[in-house]
Each structure stands twice: as structure tokens, then as C-alpha cells.
Amino acid sequence: EAQVTQNPRYLITVTGKKLTVTCSQNMNHEYMSWYRQDPGLGLRQIYYSMNVEVTDKGDVPEGYKVSRKEKRNFPLILESPSPNQTSLYFCASSGPTGGSREQFFGPGTRLTVL
């Protein structure tokens, strides 16, 4: 089954404690990205990656890091989380493989920073 998985699904942490949210896809997609979703603001892109070792900033990259060492994985790193990073995070992947234009989204990670 084609899917994007994220872990953890729920996380409560404290300000300044480094955390990583993992994202993995099994569709051999080149393109992966991270979004955050906040009420009234919709989904906003944080970072994206066009392929292994190729990453770039989206619209709201401040306070986040990413890496793309393998095609299937694209972890999101918060080195020093702050309360304004409390949000719902989605990982997504897409690519021309098989002619698919669809961007597949993971189930989401709800992060609370106290």
C-alpha cells in the first residue's frame, strides 16, 4: 500500500528540548516536503526536498531543520522548540513515478510545546 508515515503522531514537549519528527514514504518519490497547519492559516510549507541531499526553504523555515540522506526519509528537526511551533505537522511526497501527480500526505503529527 502506497503511504506516507509519520512518527510520533502526538508529542508534548517543553521549550528548548530538541526533537525529531520522522517521515517515510514507500513510493520512491523524489519530492518530499513538510507543512504546518494552523487555524485560519491553512497549510504552510516549511521545507522541501527535490531529491536526496537537495533541500530548500519553504515559506516558514525559521526554527526548523531537515535532512534528506535517503530517498524514502525526510525527518523534521526542531533544535530548540518554542511555543509558537505548537501546530499540526504534515509530511507529503510526490513525484512523476508512474505518471502520478498526486501529493500524498501523512496522517499528521500534533506537536505541543509548553
Place this chain on the structure above:
Amino acid sequence: QKEVEQDPGPLSVPEGAIVSLNCTYSNSAFQYFMWYRQYSRKGPELLMYTYSSGNKEDGRFTAQVDKSSKYISLFIRDSQPSDSATYLCAMKTGGTSYGKLTFGQGTILTVHP
């Protein structure tokens, strides 16, 4: 001004009604237009995908794109309670058919029996 504007609603309609959801945008470079449906506590899933202007129909759903007016619409005919969800419009500039999406704020739709 946001690149993509979408009325957040909420929108409440009776079962069987025709629903019209709309987005306006300011970036004339957008060429790919999508509608996603998001159920509570789930990730968005693609409903409709349109390249450039025109109409596209899929069952009860019709997507319209008017690039001259920078306006896109999603119509849902014979709406069902199972259509209750948040609907997000999304757009992408040209180049490749995949890549960065710019989303509207989402419209919350409730279809009551």
C-alpha cells in the same frame, strides 16, 4: 495579502444541496489547481486536479478554473453527510507537475441529514 484566499466558512447545508466552494489567487504563474478534502484528524487527500483553465468533472464533483479572473471553484452535487470535511484549494506554478503547493485557508463544510 495572501497568495491564495479561501472563505473559511463554516458552511452548513442540508443533504442533497449543491455546494459551491471558491478560491481566488493573485499569482498569475499558478498553472496547476487542486482541491483536497481533509477529514478531522486526517491528512489531506486529493479530490480534483486541473491544469490551466477549464472544467473537470468526476462523479458528483466539478472543478472550474478561470485564469482570467484568477478564480477557481469546486461544486459538489447531491451533497451527502459523508462530504462533511474541510476543503482546501491548492495551487502550483509551472515546471513540473509535482512540487511546492500553496494552499488556501480551507473551508469547513457540514452536510446535515
